[in-house]
Amino acid sequence: MGNACKGHASGGDDHEDVFTPRTVNVHREPGKPVGLDLDCLDGKTARVLSVHEGAVQLSGVLIRPGDHIVAVNRDRAVLDMMRRLKEDADLExxxxxxxxxxxxxxxxxxxxxxxxxxxxxxxxLIQRVSPTGAMSQWSGSQEGPA
Known part of the structure; x- marks a missing residue:
């Protein structure tokens, strides 16, 4: 279904980046960490839990907690993305x-x-919405995709 995650608060802040993919380039020195704590629970993305000392901070790119990594060096499978984050020096x-x-x-x-x-x-990670229950009732009352 999807992730119900902390992140972008509704109410007027920079919504133009919501759902819009963006790409950052990071160079990692051999043997040095990337500096990201990740959650791969959905099996499709790597959700950033925190950014700490490592290549991401040194590069100065903006990666925030709550961002979802959807590809690394054009690989989109979670296991391949994780391997690239650990092994590759140049990361897109x-x-x-x-x-x-x-x-x-x-x-x-x-x-x-x-x-x-x-x-x-x-x-x-919401895995299933029952046809009966408060969430289904709310979803059915909304216009457009919920």
Missing amino acids: IELQHPLEVRVTLQKGSALGIDYTHAPNGDCL
Whole structure:
């Protein structure tokens, strides 16, 4: 389904970068860390949990917690991206930043979702929305894709 992640707060800040892929280039010295803590829970992207000392900081590129790495050196499979981040010296990293959606649900009914989360992560991966439950009711009341 998708990630319900901390990140872009709704309410007027820089929404032009939401969902718009952007690419940054990072050079990593041999044996040095990239400097990213990542969560690959969804099996499709590597979500940035934190940026710390390493090649990303030294390069001065903007990679933020909450960004999703969708490709590294044009590889889009999570295992290949992780291998490239560990082994390659020159990294072309394609990123997307998610939109945070806040919902108000009716109290009293079950939430109606199946989800999982990474032990060190700060978001949920919604795996299934039940046809009955507060989330399904909310989703059905929205115009367009939810």
